[in-house]
Amino acid sequence: MATLQQRFDEAQGILAARLREIRNMAGLTGRDLAQQAGWHFSKVSKLENNKQLPTEVDVREWCRICDAESHIVDLIANVRNINTFYTEWRRLEETGIGHVQRSFLPLYERTNQFRIFQHSAIPGLIQTEAYARGHLSLIVNFRSIPDDVDRAVQARMKQQEVITTGTRRFAFLIGEQALHTPFCAPGDMAGQMDKLTEVSRRANVSLGVVVWRAETGIWPPENFWIYDTEQVRVDTVPGQVRVKAPGDVVLYEKAFQTLSESAVYGAEAQELFASARRKWIGQE
Template structure:
């Protein structure tokens, strides 16, 4: 399983380790007894109990067998798979191409009614133009050496944008001012993208805020993230895609979003920043 610094992932791993420890205690086995019964070194038992090493499905089966708790193995394996699903490496997510990765997220967008998105480095996908998306996905495809299905992936992302106009959904987008000025794809693509932001920002169900560049900020930029209702947060990291479902951590991201929203400019003030950035492109 990929290693992530996320405390959500680590906490889930520790919860699983605690359940294994409980089974061991109920069986009255020491760590050395358990290691002998499983044919392992004692250090492996220690690593599993301290959540330093995630167990495999076979490890869980052996653990439960040695403790006489075979009936609990299936539930523990289900928990293991849930933990593994919290953090997905990009190469695993995009193994079937960028189009499949785009389509895989559509059900989440369709069932969400309140979206909150913060980005410190790119315009969020739901409010990108086709040209901007093409430039972004081409860069990803080339950097990661993926199959070239960029055109199909762009079409899939554009199809996903229909959620902006369907149903009773609300959207709040926050972007750093640097996103307006450090673009991708060249002047023409960035100019079109900036004009599109002013159009999307005028939709009645959309709030668009721009956090201005200034020298006295009290809340520094964070990693980009999406909050889907109050059910989960998705974070795009350099190494992979993180899903957070711990209520306490969802609350932390919601509070961070609120703090950044307080710093942001909205309405005419935000449009002025956007049109100013567009004017610099000619």
């Protein structure tokens, strides 16, 4: 499994490669670019070989010289992303997972449109209290962090108020596997299925189940949350990535749309919830 540092280096390497590609497409040597920018000739090499992270000013100058101004917005977003590459959970978790859960609320409150994909767990915004306790307890045990699950569950329940207040819209896509992954006792899992049925009937919520098909178009390996059209939260094992580059956000939007086409909604989804509920209470 890649460490945070390895993933940081990988992201910086991708940025360096994009800068090199832009220079090559402009037909400039490294010395040509450095001379026109008024830099020492070695700076271009350092930027292209992942030895130095460019500043926003560097990116603007690079693109200006290479006649590639259309790339400026995405490249600057990548620079900012790398500078704050991870919401590093270990730093937050020093004071417990409850603090992590509370830290999400300001973002949730200022977001108007949520698009959320989770393949094997129910998203926190539509979990029952029992399911949330089981889910968060698993995270605490796996990561060996301070156990303040009670506060974390309380914070997660508080987050759910964003669904019932204001004019926010929510589109949830969950993998069919999520209906059958036990994060709590069977009776509590049955209660979670009831919760999904209830949520699916809300006017401001679209809840789809991505069912197994021979062809789905795409099946991302990670869960992701799209907040409006501004940023994406991608959940990984070592931490969370916040994606803000406009081009990358668009790609996640395309992934969400593609997944939505493999999902079932309304009565079909509710029948899946009911079938899973019967399984959890031993009637199937």
